[in-house]
Amino acid sequence: MPALFVRLFLYPLIFITGISVSAGQNINAYSDYRNHFFVFDNGVSTQLEHQKIKSFKTSLNFIAYEDNTGTLKAWHNGKLTVLEKAWNGNYTVTDYMVVFLNYGALRVFDGKKFHELTLNAGKHLISQQAVLFLDEKYLLLKIFINGKIDELENISIGDVQEMKAGFNTAAFITYNNRFNIFYNGIMTEAESYPPLEYRCGKDVIAWVDESTQMFKAFIGGKAFKLSEFKPKSFQTADSLVAYVSTDGDFNVITGKTTRKVETVEPRFYLAKDRMVVYELNGYFMTYVNGAKYELEGFIPSAYHIHNDKIVWLDNSNRIKFLINGNIEIVTYEGTKNLSVNGNTVYFIDNTGREKIYFNKKVY
Numbered sequence: 001m002p003a004l005f006v007r008l009f010l011y012p013l014i015f016i017t018g019i020s021v022s023a024g025q026n027i028n029a030y031s032d033y034r035n036h037f038f039v040f041d042n043g044v045s046t047q048l049e050h051q052k053i054k055s056f057k058t059s060l061n062f063i064a065y066e067d068n069t070g071t072l073k074a075w076h077n078g079k080l081t082v083l084e085k086a087w088n089g090n091y092t093v094t095d096y097m098v099v100f101l102n103y104g105a106l107r108v109f110d111g112k113k114f115h116e117l118t119l120n121a122g123k124h125l126i127s128q129q130a131v132l133f134l135d136e137k138y139l140l141l142k143i144f145i146n147g148k149i150d151e152l153e154n155i156s157i158g159d160v161q162e163m164k165a166g167f168n169t170a171a172f173i174t175y176n177n178r179f180n181i182f183y184n185g186i187m188t189e190a191e192s193y194p195p196l197e198y199r200c201g202k203d204v205i206a207w208v209d210e211s212t213q214m215f216k217a218f219i220g221g222k223a224f225k226l227s228e229f230k231p232k233s234f235q236t237a238d239s240l241v242a243y244v245s246t247d248g249d250f251n252v253i254t255g256k257t258t259r260k261v262e263t264v265e266p267r268f269y270l271a272k273d274r275m276v277v278y279e280l281n282g283y284f285m286t287y288v289n290g291a292k293y294e295l296e297g298f299i300p301s302a303y304h305i306h307n308d309k310i311v312w313l314d315n316s317n318r319i320k321f322l323i324n325g326n327i328e329i330v331t332y333e334g335t336k337n338l339s340v341n342g343n344t345v346y347f348i349d350n351t352g353r354e355k356i357y358f359n360k361k362v363y
Contacts, residue, residue: 030354166200201236235271
């Protein structure tokens with residue numbers, strides 16, 4: 001069905017300069033030395049396959065994999081479900097769904113039911129809760145979110161020039177240069193002309209006005225003016241915007257407040273999920289849950305972020321894990337093959353064995 005369309009009104013934003021310094025499901029997957037495939041769920045390992053699988057992907061609530069016969073399967077809530085047989089496509093796992101494309105058919109499994117989005121998928125973007133896609137059969141730009149499909153734009157009269165998707169948001173530039181944003185079932189014309197730049201995250205879309213150079217954001221259903229001036233750079237993530245202002249201050253917006261994290265411009269930064277990592281005078285720093293942490297005196301060769309947690313490899317090949325504000329040592333024999341999923345860490349040790357770290361124990 002077509003999305004509800006409304007106009008935009010701009011609100012002021014609160015600015016705060018002071019900062020404090022200072023689970024989902026616990027599932028993961030691995031293969032043992034015999035290539036038997038296991039799911040690790042809250043400290044319990046369950047064998048799913050006795051032959052070597054072709055691939056697997058994990059998220060907070062799903063494990064999807066392609067077995068030895070080419071069948072696509074998913075583990076969710078303690079249950080294994082066959083998604084597609086005679087598999088020859090691509091699949092993506094998010095914390096909320098498994099999205100899979102096979103011979104042009106784009107489908108979603110949300111843990112409870114299957115959703116067929118289109119049999120003729122064109123360009124499509126996948127975020128945590130949304131699938132933004134071109135339905136080439138009906139020549140429509142559509143979005144799937146929260147179990148339903150909304151029609152955003154008729155592309156029979158002109159192609160969408162550009163589109164982006166965030167956690168639960170979307171934005172696109174129409175054939176006639178209008179900048180539209182979608183959030184919570186409502187489509188809004190943000191500008192009547194394309195922005196200089198725009199990014200989508202969870203509950204937030206940020207952009208630079210091409211006409212005024214003003215920095216704006218759509219946060220939680222309302223539009224805000226973040227700055228009169230174009231920022232040097234900006235990124236969006238889960239309910240946050242990180243940006244470097246024109247005078248070099250490094251700011252992070254969470255909710256509807258702005259905090260000045262640093263007065264020095266970082267050499268690099270990355271906003272992902274609920275966290276921002278950045279470099280400050282050679283130190284590896286993170287800002288998460290209203291606090292900032294100095295993780296290392298160097299930039300790690302490998303690190304991975306999931307939600308408000310990060311795992312990384314230090315200079316002594318130790319794998320470290322920031323969880324609930326504390327740094328834990330996962331292993332002293334780590335490699336660059338590491339990832340964090342919820343409260344678990346997957347890694348391959350220096351003997352080539354796949355292992356899981358959970359609740360201060362290695363499995």
